[in-house]
Amino acid sequence: MKIVFILMLKMATLVGYVVAQESFPVKPLGKTIYSGVFTGNGLLGTMTYIKAKDAVRIDIGRTDVYDHRVNRESALFDKARLPIGHFEIALPDTICAAAGDIAYRSGQATATIETAKSSLHIKMLTLAHRNLIYIELSSSRGQVLPSDWSWIAEDAQSPRMAFGYVAKPDNYQTNPKGVLEKNNDVSVYKQPLLAGGGYATAWKSLRRANKVCYLVSVGYSKQSDQYVDEAIDAINSFPINRLDDEIATHQQSWKNYYAKSTLRIPDVQLQQFYNMQLYKLASATGEDKPAMDLQGPWTAATPWPAYWHNLNIQLAYSPVFTANHLEIAGSLMQLLDREQENLAGNVPEPYRYNSAAIGRSSSPDLISPVFLELGKEDYNWEDGRKELGNLTWIMHSYYKYYRYSMDSKAYDRLFPLLKRAVNYYLHLLEKDTTGKYHIAVRTHSPEYPGSYHYDSNYDLSILQWGLTALISLDKERGGKDPLHKKWTEVLANLRDYPQDESGFMIAKDLPYAQSHRHYSHLMMIYPFYLVNWDQPENRDLISRSIAHWQSKTSALQGYSFSGAASMYAMMGKGDDALRSLHTLLTKYVKPNTLYAETGPVIETPLAAMSTVQELCLQYWDGKVRVFPAIPSTWKEVYFENFLTDGAFLISARRKEGKNIHVKILSKEGGEIQIDPNLTGNVSWSSAQKNVKLLKHENARYVFFMPKGSEVVLFRD
Structure with missing residues (x-):
C-alpha cells in the first residue's frame, strides 16, 4: 500500500488540471510597457512594444542604476532610480499586426511585427548567467531585414521630475548629457553622473545566417568610469561561436528554476497568471542581485523611482517562500544585512544605540529617517517620517526566510536586527491608567488620510507580531536574552486593538470612515494571523471588519483585492477569495500581468500569487493547512x-x-x-x-x- x-x-x-503551459501570449502587442513582452535576469532586462505606426522599441533596464548625490533624505530626486533608454527599429511601412509571446519556462520573449510588405520576428533573451542581452532579428518572408537600428537615451534625471502634481526641489540639477562613442566594433553610450561614476549602454551587431543579432550590456559604477569597461567587456568576452551552448545553458537554468515547485489548478487564467509571476520574480531579482524596487528592470515614466517600505517591498517578496525560492528572498536579506548602520541612523539620536527603523521610501542605501521621539511632536513632518512599523514589518519577511530555511546563519543576522526594530517601539511605550502599554506618540497609519493618531492598529499589530517573534526566537536558543522578560510583560499587557461597531478602527479615536486601499488597520488578521478564524470569539469581528473595509470602494486598488482574497482564504472561503482575485485580474492587472498606479509598481500581482498559494497551503498559529480554501469549482x-x-x-x-x-x-x-x-x-x-x-x-x-x-x- x-x-x-x-x-x-x-x-x-x-x-x-491545466496542462503545463510553456508561454504567455501578448496579443496584440501594444504601445506601452503594460502590453509589451519582457525579459530579465535580476539585473538587466528588456521590454519590447510598439513605438509608432512604423517603429518598434526595445527598452533596456538595469535594476541598480540609481543616482547617488549627497543629500541624505532625497530618495525620490537626488538618489532616484534612473531610466536608461531604448533601441528603436524603424520599419519600411506601417505596422498592420503585432503579437508577442513570453516563453517563461525558457526565459525568452518574442515579437512578430507584420506590415504589408514585410515580416519582422524579434527574439530576446537576457542571459541568466551573464550580464548580457541577446536580441535576434529575422524574417519569415526572407526580406532584407531593417537596418535602421538606433539608440534613444533617456535623460539622466529623476523620473519624478516629469510629474507636475508632486513637489520638486528648487535647485535640482540634471546630470550631464551622455556621449555616444565607438570602441572598435562596439557602440557605447556613456552617461556620467554629477555624483561620480555613471552608466553605459554598449551594443554590437553581427550576422548569423539570415539573421541580424545584437549583444547588449549595461555597466554601472558609483565611483569611476569603469562602468564603460564593464559594459564593453561583457560583450567582448561573450563566446559568440558557442552561442547555441550559451542559450542552452540559459534555458536549462530556467527549467531548473521552474522545477523547484509546481502548481496545477483548473483555472486557466489564474494558472497562467501564477506561472508569469514566477517568471517575473526571477527576472526582477535573484541571489546576489539587487533587491526588488517598485519597477524591476522595466523602467517607464513613474513618480515612484525608489524602494517603498510600508507595503510594496513586503508584498513583492511574499510569494517566494511557499514557492520554494529562498534564493529570490536572499536579495532582500542581503540588502538589510548590508545597510544596518543606516537603519540604525534612521531613528532619533537618543535611540540609535539599540534601535532601528525606516520611513516610507528610500534609495538602496535604506536611508529614510523616522522622527518619532517621546515628548517631541511636530505636525510639519511628512507622513512618511511618522511611520513607525515599516522595518518591523519588513522583518516579517526575514523571519520567514529563517523559519522556512532553518538556517542558523540567517537566525544570527535576523535576531539582532529584529530586536533593534522592536526596541524603537519599546522606547515609545508608556502605561495608561489601566496598566496597559500603549504607544505614547502619534504615528501615521499608511495611506489613510489624517491618520496621525495614537495607537494605530497598524503599529499595534506589527508590535504584537514583533514581540511574539522575538520571544519565539529567543526560546529556540534557551530564552536567555536580557529583554525576554520585558517582551513577555509588554505582550501580556499591550492595549487592545481599537474597534467599534463596524470592526477594527484605524487608530484610537479614529474610525474607518472613508475608503482606504491599504489594509494597514487589518494586519492583525493578515498577514500576521494574530486575530484568526480558529478563534470563534473573533469570527464576527473579522467578518465585520473586512466587509466594512470593502464596502467603501472609491479608493480601493489592486492590492485591496489581493489582501481581501487572502483574508477570505484564511476564513476558508475559497469562492469569495476567487471572486476577489478575478476582480483584480480583470480590472487592474495589465495584459502582460504588470500593474500600474500612475507608474509601474511590481508588488500587487506578486501579492496575488501569494493568495493563490494560500488557497492551497497555509501556515499560521503553528499549523500547516492543506487545501484550506479551495474554490468549489476546482x-x-x-x-x-x-x-x-x-x-x-x-x-x-x-x-x-x-x-x-x-x-x-x-x-x-x-x-x-x-x-x-x-x-x-x-x-x-x-x-x-x-x-x-x-x-x-x-x-x-x-x-x-x-x-x-x-x-x-x-x-x-
Missing part, C-alpha cells in the same frame, strides 16, 4: 514541493473535490503540526523507521521527522 501511494503522488496525472488541484515553516516541503493532490494524499519531506528535521484535510479512513506511512507520530486529534497530526525523512498521508 505504501509503495502504491508514493508512486501515485509522484505520477499525479494531469486529468482535470475539483482537481495538485501542488508539489511547496515550502512551509520549519523547512518542510509539502506536496498534495485533490481529485473529484476531495484531498486524496499529502506528502511531507523534512529538509532539516523537526516537528510539524499538519491538518491534511483528508476525509474518511486516513493512513500514513514512511520509509524511515525513526519518523514518529506524536499526536493525532481533531484531524490534526503532529510528526517528529528526522532530516531527509518523508511521510505520506492518504485516504484508504
Whole structure:
C-alpha cells in the first residue's frame, strides 16, 4: 500500500488540471510597457512594444542604476532610480499586426511585427548567467531585414521630475548629457553622473545566417568610469561561436528554476497568471542581485523611482517562500544585512544605540529617517517620517526566510536586527491608567488620510507580531536574552486593538470612515494571523471588519483585492477569495500581468500569487493547512514541493473535490503540526523507521521527522 501511494503522488496525472503551459501570449502587442513582452535576469532586462505606426522599441533596464548625490533624505530626486533608454527599429511601412509571446519556462520573449510588405520576428533573451542581452532579428518572408537600428537615451534625471502634481526641489540639477562613442566594433553610450561614476549602454551587431543579432550590456559604477569597461567587456568576452551552448545553458537554468515547485489548478487564467509571476520574480531579482524596487528592470515614466517600505517591498517578496525560492528572498536579506548602520541612523539620536527603523521610501542605501521621539511632536513632518512599523514589518519577511530555511546563519543576522526594530517601539511605550502599554506618540497609519493618531492598529499589530517573534526566537536558543522578560510583560499587557461597531478602527479615536486601499488597520488578521478564524470569539469581528473595509470602494486598488482574497482564504472561503482575485485580474492587472498606479509598481500581482498559494497551503498559529480554501469549482488541484515553516516541503493532490494524499519531506528535521484535510479512513506511512507520530486529534497530526525523512498521508 505504501509503495502504491508514493508512486501515485509522484505520477499525479494531469486529468482535470491545466496542462503545463510553456508561454504567455501578448496579443496584440501594444504601445506601452503594460502590453509589451519582457525579459530579465535580476539585473538587466528588456521590454519590447510598439513605438509608432512604423517603429518598434526595445527598452533596456538595469535594476541598480540609481543616482547617488549627497543629500541624505532625497530618495525620490537626488538618489532616484534612473531610466536608461531604448533601441528603436524603424520599419519600411506601417505596422498592420503585432503579437508577442513570453516563453517563461525558457526565459525568452518574442515579437512578430507584420506590415504589408514585410515580416519582422524579434527574439530576446537576457542571459541568466551573464550580464548580457541577446536580441535576434529575422524574417519569415526572407526580406532584407531593417537596418535602421538606433539608440534613444533617456535623460539622466529623476523620473519624478516629469510629474507636475508632486513637489520638486528648487535647485535640482540634471546630470550631464551622455556621449555616444565607438570602441572598435562596439557602440557605447556613456552617461556620467554629477555624483561620480555613471552608466553605459554598449551594443554590437553581427550576422548569423539570415539573421541580424545584437549583444547588449549595461555597466554601472558609483565611483569611476569603469562602468564603460564593464559594459564593453561583457560583450567582448561573450563566446559568440558557442552561442547555441550559451542559450542552452540559459534555458536549462530556467527549467531548473521552474522545477523547484509546481502548481496545477483548473483555472486557466489564474494558472497562467501564477506561472508569469514566477517568471517575473526571477527576472526582477535573484541571489546576489539587487533587491526588488517598485519597477524591476522595466523602467517607464513613474513618480515612484525608489524602494517603498510600508507595503510594496513586503508584498513583492511574499510569494517566494511557499514557492520554494529562498534564493529570490536572499536579495532582500542581503540588502538589510548590508545597510544596518543606516537603519540604525534612521531613528532619533537618543535611540540609535539599540534601535532601528525606516520611513516610507528610500534609495538602496535604506536611508529614510523616522522622527518619532517621546515628548517631541511636530505636525510639519511628512507622513512618511511618522511611520513607525515599516522595518518591523519588513522583518516579517526575514523571519520567514529563517523559519522556512532553518538556517542558523540567517537566525544570527535576523535576531539582532529584529530586536533593534522592536526596541524603537519599546522606547515609545508608556502605561495608561489601566496598566496597559500603549504607544505614547502619534504615528501615521499608511495611506489613510489624517491618520496621525495614537495607537494605530497598524503599529499595534506589527508590535504584537514583533514581540511574539522575538520571544519565539529567543526560546529556540534557551530564552536567555536580557529583554525576554520585558517582551513577555509588554505582550501580556499591550492595549487592545481599537474597534467599534463596524470592526477594527484605524487608530484610537479614529474610525474607518472613508475608503482606504491599504489594509494597514487589518494586519492583525493578515498577514500576521494574530486575530484568526480558529478563534470563534473573533469570527464576527473579522467578518465585520473586512466587509466594512470593502464596502467603501472609491479608493480601493489592486492590492485591496489581493489582501481581501487572502483574508477570505484564511476564513476558508475559497469562492469569495476567487471572486476577489478575478476582480483584480480583470480590472487592474495589465495584459502582460504588470500593474500600474500612475507608474509601474511590481508588488500587487506578486501579492496575488501569494493568495493563490494560500488557497492551497497555509501556515499560521503553528499549523500547516492543506487545501484550506479551495474554490468549489476546482475539483482537481495538485501542488508539489511547496515550502512551509520549519523547512518542510509539502506536496498534495485533490481529485473529484476531495484531498486524496499529502506528502511531507523534512529538509532539516523537526516537528510539524499538519491538518491534511483528508476525509474518511486516513493512513500514513514512511520509509524511515525513526519518523514518529506524536499526536493525532481533531484531524490534526503532529510528526517528529528526522532530516531527509518523508511521510505520506492518504485516504484508504
